[in-house]
Amino acid sequence: MFGYVVTRILSAVPVMAVVATIVFLLLHLTPGDPATIIAGEQATAAEIERIRTSLGLDRPLLQQFVGWLLRILSGDLGTSIYSGKPVTELILQRLEPTVSLALLTLSIAIVIAVPTGVIAAWKEGTWVDWTLMFLAIVFFSMPIFITGYILIYNFSVQWRMLPVQGYRSLSDGIGPFLSHMILPAISLGLVYASLLARMSRSAMLEVLHQDYIRTARAKGLGTSKVLFLHALKNAAVPIITTIGIGLILLISGVVVVESVFAIPGIGRLTVDAILRRDYPIIQGVILFFSFVYVIINLLIDLTYRLVDPRIKY
Template identity: 55%
Template sequence: MVTYIFRRMISAIVVMAMVGVFIFLLVRLAPGDPADIIAGPSATDQTVADIREQLGLNAPLPVQFRRWAGNLLNGDLGTSVFAGRPVLQLIRQRLQPTLSVSLSTLFVSVTVGVTFGILAAWRAGGILDRVLIAFSALSYSVPVFVVGYCLIYFFAIQTRWLPVQGYASINDGIGPWLARLILPTIALSLAYIAFITRITRASMLEVLSEDYMRTAAAKGASPYAMLFHHALKNSAAPILTVIGLSFAYLVSGAVLTETVFNIPGIGRLVVDAINNRDYPIIQGVLILISGIYVLINLAVDLAYTLVDPRIRY
């Protein structure tokens, strides 16, 4: 078990090192120059050159990478070119809205998706199964921004049951915080509910067709015991995989949802940074998202050993 964990951690470190190199080159080689944006359209070439010198953009790429990687290892993501503040501080200010939407969406998606998948597998081929599969196909096909604007129109503009846009901190009270989360959570969770439902159904059907499940039914095992004690436990590996990936996608895919619902999260921070060619913010957020991907994949790999001890060896 210790050897398995050590191997997975070494792999995670190697992956993060490769991702760091890729992110640095991707941002640096992309079109656009922050010095031009800072200087403005009427600036002279000398002014632009001076700004590039101040930002350290005239140094060769290996030198820029060495500086950036050294600061990164010390926990310094750099300073925003336009805000003039540490990138880590800006990310911390935007982290609560993004995590709130992501965690609430993950909770709803896993709860509803796994339940729907179990019901669909239990009634495979029946009316309930067909309805749930049709719902999954429809939910997965409709873009998030379409669902978001429809929800805003019906539940915020027409009925005025919920706020239109914005975010309320949890420090302002549970009620306002939840009221601002309902619509973005529903809009973002529909696609993930569909995805988790399909994976859970397929995994459950595969396990339910095994000989030991027929033996359990012949011995008089209850449907509850067959579905939850036997089938769900033995089909947990692919479900854990899709849940882990879903959370990583939620954090990185919150850009569109935060734009539709005007939520001041990390997604909005990235959009503004891209428009301004703010290299430190772009690199810092990409590294953060990549780290979340790697850590979640590592956690999922370790969770496999709990549901299937054979993986340890």
């Protein structure tokens, strides 16, 4: 396994190199003068020149790229044009709300989706199956911000059960934390759960038609043991793969959810940076999410062996 891990890490290097190149060119491929666009129409010549100098746009392109790449390798993602703070520091400050939202969303999605997919496969072709899969299609097709506004209107405005916006850290108590995070997590989790439920159903259907499942039933094993002890364990690999793929939805959805619920996370930082044309933050966030996604994909691949010992790396 060690050799496999080393190979995967080495294969991630060219991927990150391509991402870094695209992120660097993001600023330079912008039509017009990037410094003028960032500064705005009302900026003076001195302000434009200051931005051009701070971004290193007054140097040759190759020199800019080499210098920028060396700073990235040392952990320096640049400095925010708007606040003057290091981008790395800004990302770390916003990391807790985003990680909390992602983990809570992931937990809700798995708890909802896996049993739903198992039940739908068990009741294949019945009204239960059709109803569950219809709801999965509806929630997957519904934009995340629409779901968020519906939840806000009902639970916050009409019934006044939960706060509308904001974030409370887990250090403030589990109650305040959940009261602020449950609606954002459900808004994002319903989309993620819908994808995962459909894949869980497909994987379970393939397994439930195998001979050893019929043998287990013939031996008199209970339905719950057949479904969750035998079938689900052997259907786990495609489900885990879907969890990894679904993280793309999770990462992109965080940006929308944090904007709707005013959560001070990395997603909200990205939106503010785009509105302010703060390119160093945009570049830093893209690199950060790309790195996280590569690491998560590696971890997902390594979990295959835990659920299926037959897999060889």
